[in-house]
Amino acid sequence: MNVIDPIILFFLLGLVAGLLRSELRLPAAIYEFVSILLLLAIGLKGGVELAKQPFADLLPDMLAVVAMGFFLTLLAFPVLRFVGRFKRADAASIAAHYGSVSVGTYAVAVAYFGSRQITFEEHMPLLLVMLEIPAILVGIVLARGVSRQTRWSEVAHEVFLGKGIVLLVGGLLIGWAAGSDGLASIKPLFFDLFKGILALFLLEMGLLTATQMGGLRRYGLFLVVFGVGMPLCSSLVGIGLGLALGLSVGGTAMLATLAASASYIAVPAAMRISVPEANPTLSLGASLGVTFPFNVLVGIPIYYALAVWAHTFVGG
Structure with a gap:
């Protein structure tokens, strides 16, 4: 019998509690601490x-992922601008969210x-970092063009x-320099407790997701359809790239998951500085209110099944 992973139940607990307007809250300092541990653990493992x-040997994968970040942002923008009829700044901001990546979704996929016991290429955290950057740059150019008014130093x-x-990146460098033996003394905190840390993170993400539901009610069904349709489309791009790069089934599924995820940390911060006229409720309502729960609850198994099918089809 398949049992729901307890980390998913933590997310559902936070979501339900938030929707019911419970007083449950994770203290800001605790959430900050959990986020730091999660990011460092992912970096150290990679x-x-x-x-x-x-x-x-890793350079082709890195360059390909950067190209994918550019492509996904450019793919999402015309859909949002001309089908969804969003303002240019809002369309560019949302597109940047969907061209970037969600660390939380990656952590759930790892778990x-x-x-x-699905193995995947261990340099995925490096690709995760690479995918954060290009979408932000493209989103800013789409929203504002290249001008003297763009505060590139602040963006950088x-x-x-x-x-x-x-x-x-710091975790990657520490893990690379220290190696497995050097990290043995801190392994209990960063590696053994990974799923427990992730459970607390997802509890807070469930609470945050509930706060974005109001925005979805105000702005209609388009963001809901886009928030599900875009990840499914992006996952196919990730699977195609995984096949082209010769990744394993697990690696292809993980790359599809990275492609299908949407940022709710790095991109909002960058857009707030460079495109302040964009409405953050729209982008977070889609990425955090729709795409994140979709990926956590059903998306990741779908991407893995698609990767299995693709490798079987190509191999057969």
């Missing part, structure tokens, strides 16, 4: 495996694959020195 592989600071990127 860094350990990164040390085992020559950098030159999902791990519980089912937010993109490259934002908390998420610093922690992920």
